[in-house]
Amino acid sequence: GAVVSQHPSRVICKSGTSVKIECRSLDFQATTMFWYRQFPKQSLMLMATSNEGSKATYEQGVEKDKFLINHASLTLSTLTVTSAHPEDSSFYICSARRGGTYEQYFGPGTRLTVT
Amino acid sequence: GIQVEQSPPDLILQEGANSTLRCNFSDSVNNLQWFHQNPWGQLINLFYIPSGTKQNGRLSATTVATERYSLLYISSSQTTDSGVYFCAVLTTDSWGKFQFGAGTQVVVTP
Numbered sequence: 001g002a003v004v005s006q007h008p009s010r011v012i013c014k015s016g017t018s019v020k021i022e023c024r025s026l027d028f029q030a031t032t033m034f035w036y037r038q039f040p041k042q043s044l045m046l047m048a049t050s051n052e053g054s055k056a057t058y059e060q061g062v063e064k065d066k067f068l069i070n071h072a073s074l075t076l077s078t079l080t081v082t083s084a085h086p087e088d089s090s091f092y093i094c095s096a097r098r099g100g101t102y103e104q105y106f107g108p109g110t111r112l113t114v115t
Numbered sequence: 116g117i118q119v120e121q122s123p124p125d126l127i128l129q130e131g132a133n134s135t136l137r138c139n140f141s142d143s144v145n146n147l148q149w150f151h152q153n154p155w156g157q158l159i160n161l162f163y164i165p166s167g168t169k170q171n172g173r174l175s176a177t178t179v180a181t182e183r184y185s186l187l188y189i190s191s192s193q194t195t196d197s198g199v200y201f202c203a204v205l206t207t208d209s210w211g212k213f214q215f216g217a218g219t220q221v222v223v224t225p
Contacts, residue, residue: 032211034211034213043215043216044158044201044213044215046212046213049211049212091156093156093158095213097211102145102146102205102211103146103148103160103163104148104213105160106157108157
């Protein structure tokens with residue numbers, strides 16, 4: 001149990017285009033999902049917290065107009081990188097918190113390359 | 116905010132060896148989890164262990180909450196244990212947001 005999926009696993013896009021990444025909790029309900037970014041050889045950095053039915057909260061320094069988050073249901077959150085630039089190239093990971101617990105489960109990640 | 120420090124930063128082991136990874140944290144925690152990030156980037160939950168001791172096969176973990184540290188033990192290491200091990204903590208005022216340590220890079224050689 002406690003499986004989280006992400007789609008796509010890998011995406012290459014041209015500079016200036018937008019990319020949407022989906023995060024789904026497959027076998028549990030997640031009122032809260034989190035989006036992280038990880039650069040090579042570094043730890044995970046939290047970008048934003050996504051709560052079902054309400055606006056996402058963003059960490060300091062993360063542009064909310066560039067990284068659009070939608071948490072439309074208890075099992076789906078999406079991250080859209082708008083007007084992507086090469087510096088947005090990174091590994092994006094989502095996690096979902098099982099309702100009523102402190103436990104978080106992570107998706108397999110999406111590797112974004114902007115050319 | 117809470118500080119999370121992991122040691123050592125890098126570890127090279129010969130297959131079959133045992134090792135201990137450490138995670139120190141600077142404040143009381145509601146949750147502490149150990150993760151293994153495999154070479155493909157997938158984060159695997161190893162333990163949810165805000166306190167006490169747990170074992171799962173060749174891995175075990177102990178958290179001493181009063182002294183603000185946690186240990187991850189790997190016994191009889193295998194090449195598949197290679198990857199980065201992260202410790203992440205939650206505090207009462209963190210709104211459910213994990214604070215990750217910098218990780219320990221483990222390489223197990225045949």
